[in-house]
Amino acid sequence: MKNYYVLLTLIVSLAGNTAIAQEYDIVIKGGHVIDAKNTIDAVMDVAIKDGKIADVAKNIDAKTAVQMVAAKGLYVTPGLIDIHGHVFAGTEPRHAYSNGFNALPPDGFTFRVGVTTVVDCGGSGWKSFPTFKENIIDRSKTRVLAFLNIVGEGMRGGTYEQDTLDMDSKLSANVARQYSQDIVGFKVAHYNGPEWTPVDRAVAAGKIADLPVIIDFGGSNPPLSIEDLYMKHLRPGDIYTHAFGQLDSREAIVDLKTKKVKPFVFEAQKKGIIFDVGYGGISFAYSQAIPAVKEGFHPNTISTDLHTGSMNNAMKDMLNVMSKFMLMGMDLKEVIAASTWHPAKAIKRENLGNLSVGAPADVALLEVREGNFGFFDYTGYKMEGNKKLECELTIRDGKIVYDLNGITEPIVVK
Numbered sequence: 001m002k003n004y005y006v007l008l009t010l011i012v013s014l015a016g017n018t019a020i021a022q023e024y025d026i027v028i029k030g031g032h033v034i035d036a037k038n039t040i041d042a043v044m045d046v047a048i049k050d051g052k053i054a055d056v057a058k059n060i061d062a063k064t065a066v067q068m069v070a071a072k073g074l075y076v077t078p079g080l081i082d083i084h085g086h087v088f089a090g091t092e093p094r095h096a097y098s099n100g101f102n103a104l105p106p107d108g109f110t111f112r113v114g115v116t117t118v119v120d121c122g123g124s125g126w127k128s129f130p131t132f133k134e135n136i137i138d139r140s141k142t143r144v145l146a147f148l149n150i151v152g153e154g155m156r157g158g159t160y161e162q163d164t165l166d167m168d169s170k171l172s173a174n175v176a177r178q179y180s181q182d183i184v185g186f187k188v189a190h191y192n193g194p195e196w197t198p199v200d201r202a203v204a205a206g207k208i209a210d211l212p213v214i215i216d217f218g219g220s221n222p223p224l225s226i227e228d229l230y231m232k233h234l235r236p237g238d239i240y241t242h243a244f245g246q247l248d249s250r251e252a253i254v255d256l257k258t259k260k261v262k263p264f265v266f267e268a269q270k271k272g273i274i275f276d277v278g279y280g281g282i283s284f285a286y287s288q289a290i291p292a293v294k295e296g297f298h299p300n301t302i303s304t305d306l307h308t309g310s311m312n313n314a315m316k317d318m319l320n321v322m323s324k325f326m327l328m329g330m331d332l333k334e335v336i337a338a339s340t341w342h343p344a345k346a347i348k349r350e351n352l353g354n355l356s357v358g359a360p361a362d363v364a365l366l367e368v369r370e371g372n373f374g375f376f377d378y379t380g381y382k383m384e385g386n387k388k389l390e391c392e393l394t395i396r397d398g399k400i401v402y403d404l405n406g407i408t409e410p411i412v413v414k
Helices: 002-021 129-135 158-162 169-178 197-209 226-233 263-271 286-294 318-328 332-337 341-346
Strands: 024-035 040-049 052-057 065-070 075-078 080-085 115-125 143-149 183-188 213-215 363-376 382-396 399-403
Touching: 024 052, 024 332, 024 363, 075 080, 075 332, 080 341, 115 129, 115 183, 115 363, 115 382, 129 143, 143 169, 169 183, 169 197, 183 197, 197 213, 197 226, 226 263, 286 318, 318 332, 318 363, 318 382
Parallel strands: 024 065, 024 075, 080 115, 115 143, 143 183, 183 213
Antiparallel strands: 024 040, 040 052, 075 363, 363 382, 382 399
16 A cells, blocks of 8 residues: 555656646757748757747757657748738629639638738728628638728729729728738739829828838739839838739839849839739749849749639749749748748738747748759749758647648647
């Protein structure tokens, strides 16, 4: 009987020590951390507690965590931020990207590629934003933010997006203030006229609400001047998306004759205009991107323009777009910065896109696969490369939401 009590005391003692020892929820062991904000580029461990980054250090004891992630050979980065997607999915006919069939539900297309934050780019306007919030933002595990369309009806297509009478700066700014946790700026898109009205009204809303605008520019014939757009209409911190598009209705940043980036484009980037990829269905062409990257003009932010027309075509997903820019000459660190910290700054959410202690625990574990890979654009031009990014595991708000090969111990399936 005496031995029984001794054994029982030992078991209780060990259980108590184990409970005390497990001070973290997750420890990520042995991965190569890349964190642009904190200039970390080294093999480090990352500890997570209560949905926050708790520590980043050389050696954190895995026994102090409830779960351990074996990350040797992988890159550990902040959760990726896609600032140009279309996720206001719905079933309304003739609603395009605004509660319509052209948009996609975010959770099916984010975590599996390391994206933890997606910004819906203009699907909703001030009239439709409450529906977007109720149907998508509040029901998604992915962090969903929004650029509010300057058109009150949102991105419904057709005549709705040509109606300058529905472009109200004050009402848009008021809704952005009301939903300040969700709205990060204003969007201009798909306007075909020769006037600057949509841009100027979006910028006016941005001034009222102290938020940036993102511009999907083009549609007029002849095209409006992008030099005038950058230098006369936009402010430092405003975003020019589809930066590497080449369409007849849009002036391109690379001169089609000289194959050189137009000098004022460099000046605009120095001024503070943010150049975003916004890959999309037909809004990225190698004929623009290859000479631009070769000349040293790199995008500030990488994004997908995710929608039903891009996901199964040349774009595919965030990691495919990032891999293309690696192939064209951007290094891995720069590509990750353009997909994490730089977009966080662009949308004024500097608590995101980094692994600082106390930051939300949004983390992506990426592998650089080696092999033979083909990367083509919508014109059919193809580049071949030997490296491609793949997501092994994604953590959102301190919880493992995607684990490709079961590298978590213990595995908890919910």
